[in-house]
Amino acid sequence: MSELSPQEIIDWSREYTFFSWSVQSQVNPIPVVRAEGVYFWDAEGNRYLDFASQLVNMNIGHTHPKVVKAIQEQAAKLPMAHPGLATEPRARLGKKLAEITPGDLKKTFFTLGGAEANENAIKLARLYTGRFKILARYRSYHGATHGAIALTGDYRRWPAEPAMPGVVHFLDPYCYRCPFGWTPQTCHRECIRHVEEVIQHEGPDQIAAIILEGVTGTNGLIIPPDDYWPRLREICDRYGILLISDEVMSGWGRTGAWFAVNHWNVVPDMITTAKGITSGYVPLGAVIVREKIAQFFEDRYLPAGLTYSAHTLACAAALATIEVYEEEGLIENARRVGEYLGRRLEEIKARYPIVGDVRYIGLFSALELVRDRATKEPFDLTPIMKFLRQHFLFAFNFKNILFVVPPLCITESQLEEGLEIIEEALAAVA
Numbered sequence: 001m002s003e004l005s006p007q008e009i010i011d012w013s014r015e016y017t018f019f020s021w022s023v024q025s026q027v028n029p030i031p032v033v034r035a036e037g038v039y040f041w042d043a044e045g046n047r048y049l050d051f052a053s054q055l056v057n058m059n060i061g062h063t064h065p066k067v068v069k070a071i072q073e074q075a076a077k078l079p080m081a082h083p084g085l086a087t088e089p090r091a092r093l094g095k096k097l098a099e100i101t102p103g104d105l106k107k108t109f110f111t112l113g114g115a116e117a118n119e120n121a122i123k124l125a126r127l128y129t130g131r132f133k134i135l136a137r138y139r140s141y142h143g144a145t146h147g148a149i150a151l152t153g154d155y156r157r158w159p160a161e162p163a164m165p166g167v168v169h170f171l172d173p174y175c176y177r178c179p180f181g182w183t184p185q186t187c188h189r190e191c192i193r194h195v196e197e198v199i200q201h202e203g204p205d206q207i208a209a210i211i212l213e214g215v216t217g218t219n220g221l222i223i224p225p226d227d228y229w230p231r232l233r234e235i236c237d238r239y240g241i242l243l244i245s246d247e248v249m250s251g252w253g254r255t256g257a258w259f260a261v262n263h264w265n266v267v268p269d270m271i272t273t274a275k276g277i278t279s280g281y282v283p284l285g286a287v288i289v290r291e292k293i294a295q296f297f298e299d300r301y302l303p304a305g306l307t308y309s310a311h312t313l314a315c316a317a318a319l320a321t322i323e324v325y326e327e328e329g330l331i332e333n334a335r336r337v338g339e340y341l342g343r344r345l346e347e348i349k350a351r352y353p354i355v356g357d358v359r360y361i362g363l364f365s366a367l368e369l370v371r372d373r374a375t376k377e378p379f380d381l382t383p384i385m386k387f388l389r390q391h392f393l394f395a396f397n398f399k400n401i402l403f404v405v406p407p408l409c410i411t412e413s414q415l416e417e418g419l420e421i422i423e424e425a426l427a428a429v430a
């Protein structure tokens, strides 16, 4: 098969395939052809520094030989198996997930990605509790399928409505723009009391679960106050509501811990995850549930299934990926390089008045840009994103928030390479 020209790659992709969340005539994709570590190359030979870890899943870096080999070997041996069969990659991965998830989280239902993990978590929560309602937050993204988009709090839900019934949204612990009008000095955790008030209004015995991102990702990198997760755990226990941590983005070392909830020593009733579980090499998602939920289905029918559940290639890729996290100390690296990143983001904030806030935990970080620090009027990032692309820095934004979320294998000097381009962009628009 002869190769396509760079322009043909773009043109055919645009003509014959849809691009996500876009006006199709306005997409301008990079024709990417290969990748290695924290870099990828386009068809013209330009090298891009990946400050987005693709879609915040390429945690171990691109084309890691260990994972590539594991996929190749599995493909040669047993590329796929009926989801009702037991396989070695499935057995090993299930056990491994029980070991690395907190507390008595034990048993996994495998899916193909994050949205399906959340769909199935909701189904399990409703069956287990016999209740119907689900609470989720406004500043959240939980996936694009019918139920997951209903859980999603942001504008991506609107075109899907009316979506799955029974979801009630509540406000976020967004300290930079506290929805209750408090400042760090006057804060008295109204954000937590508010959750309990919503529960009272909705009927505590009607609510099956509360689902929230371990640390909010695309909706602005919102890190909750330290007592937020523990107090939600207490509230859920008080009312018999299940607590679900969506660790699709915040899991897998991104925050400097296996899962974001580990920072607050909280054991949710379920963890949903995807992305970094295989670093995206093969699609895989998972719902991991606590022992009591696993037990519930011992003698009851589990009405859930997917042709590709526990796909052998995906499970083999996940096992190899987890070995890479462990052998190469990538979670420690996220913590260590993350500390450097935090210092640099604070310096950048001190230097450029358009940076209103910087938020960071491990290698999960963002800069929130404003026209005026006093009014916090959002700054339009269009010229900045254009500048970064022209300088071969691959990054993404959500409204006025620019993310810095590189692969966890990044070094300080590679990180500096990207931060300098960001500083040049800020200087250019200031």
Ligand SMILES: Cc1ncc(COP(=O)(O)O)c(C=O)c1O
Residues within 6 Å of the ligand: 112, 113, 114, 115, 116, 118, 141, 142, 143, 144, 213, 217, 218, 246, 247, 248, 249, 250, 274, 275
């Ligand atoms: C927190 C969170 N949950 C769920 C999803 C959906 O995952 P997927 O795109 O694999 O369905 C995403 C995707 O970005 C996410 O960030």
